[in-house]
Amino acid sequence: MTFSYSTPNLENFNIPVKIFVKRSYPVGNRPFFPYPQNPSEAILELHRSPATPAMTPVSPLLVAQITDTHLFAEIDREWKGLSTTRTLQAVLDRLQQIQPPPDLLLLTGDLSQDETPESYQRLVSLIATLGIPAYWIPGNHDNIPVMAEILNQSPLSPEKSWMLGNWQFLLLSSVEAGCDGGRLSPESLHWLDSQLQQTGDRPVMIALHHHPLPIDCQIMDGMMLQNANEFFAIVDRYPQIKIVLCGHIHQEFQQQRGSVTYLGTPSTCIQLLPKSHPIILDEIPPGFRLLELAIDGTWSTKIERVIAPSRPN
Numbered sequence: 001m002t003f004s005y006s007t008p009n010l011e012n013f014n015i016p017v018k019i020f021v022k023r024s025y026p027v028g029n030r031p032f033f034p035y036p037q038n039p040s041e042a043i044l045e046l047h048r049s050p051a052t053p054a055m056t057p058v059s060p061l062l063v064a065q066i067t068d069t070h071l072f073a074e075i076d077r078e079w080k081g082l083s084t085t086r087t088l089q090a091v092l093d094r095l096q097q098i099q100p101p102p103d104l105l106l107l108t109g110d111l112s113q114d115e116t117p118e119s120y121q122r123l124v125s126l127i128a129t130l131g132i133p134a135y136w137i138p139g140n141h142d143n144i145p146v147m148a149e150i151l152n153q154s155p156l157s158p159e160k161s162w163m164l165g166n167w168q169f170l171l172l173s174s175v176e177a178g179c180d181g182g183r184l185s186p187e188s189l190h191w192l193d194s195q196l197q198q199t200g201d202r203p204v205m206i207a208l209h210h211h212p213l214p215i216d217c218q219i220m221d222g223m224m225l226q227n228a229n230e231f232f233a234i235v236d237r238y239p240q241i242k243i244v245l246c247g248h249i250h251q252e253f254q255q256q257r258g259s260v261t262y263l264g265t266p267s268t269c270i271q272l273l274p275k276s277h278p279i280i281l282d283e284i285p286p287g288f289r290l291l292e293l294a295i296d297g298t299w300s301t302k303i304e305r306v307i308a309p310s311r312p313n
């Protein structure tokens with residue numbers, strides 16, 4: 001949980017103070033220390049220890065990834081037998097139960113199925129109920145100009161590079177116009193490299209829609225990141241990169257490549273059977289990913305799945 005304060009009493013710090021309160025929510029198996037849950041206690045703590053760097057977080061971050069929501073303009077319109085709005089709602093209901101709530105939400109593309117302003121507007125309204133800062137990247141099903149115009153309202157942010165909890169987050173657009181497969185343009189690869197040069201030795205998480213590693217599914221692998229080798233050539237030069245996160249594959253995936261763990265995440269709607277040829281729909285319920293990121297660069301993750309009513313209750 002993050003409390004942000006900028007008060008007259010803290011003028012001597014001369015910067016807005018972010019206080020990271022140790023959480024007790026056990027995503028992984030690490031024990032957590034008790035710490036004030038009340039912002040005023042945390043402020044007192046800071047006053048007592050002015051030598052403590054004000055921006056130094058002391059707690060792991062909790063990040064939630066939701067992906068491939070495939071929303072339509074119409075709430076009850078179904079895609080392959082599921083109302084994508086209702087399955088997303090079930091995921092958000094579960095996220096709302098998590099206490100303390102996640103520190104940030106990553107939306108990793110294919111957010112609309114019909115590319116309508118209404119579908120993106122609904123996404124904003126649904127996400128807003130959580131009150132969690134959210135960041136997004138497009139997928140191959142998205143209409144980037146439409147989404148960029150609508151997904152710029154609080155709590156959604158247009159930022160694609162930021163630091164939180166000592167971690168650097170880099171969100172990459174891997175969409176190639178008119179293609180289902182992904183590609184990082186020369187400009188995007190250059191942008192990634194230049195961002196990484198500025199991160200020092202802070203741990204880094206990169207997110208992009210398309211999967212850079214094959215998942216042993218012929219059709220999906222035909223739509224993976226087409227120039228993954230150019231991506232790896234950069235990633236391999238920065239040992240501080242810990243995690244590369246993707247959507248697109250509608251299934252759980254985890255594979256190590258060098259010092260980096262590549263993670264794929266279930267969609268909030270339909271699921272694909274891993275290693276299926278051709279593509280086969282999986283009966284397993286929709287889901288999302290939680291990641292806990294510690295200040296020292298260690299991390300843990302898990303998938304949660306939710307049972308979603310396909311019709312209104």
Ligand SMILES: Nc1ncnc2c1ncn2[C@@H]1O[C@@H]2COP(=O)(O)O[C@H]2[C@H]1O
Nearest residue numbers: 160171172173174185187188189190191
């Ligand atoms: N988040 C991002 N993902 C992919 N490419 C990016 C990202 N941010 C910037 N770029 C690329 O970097 C370029 C910088 O110059 P431009 O803004 O003209 O165009 C930008 C994109 O091509």
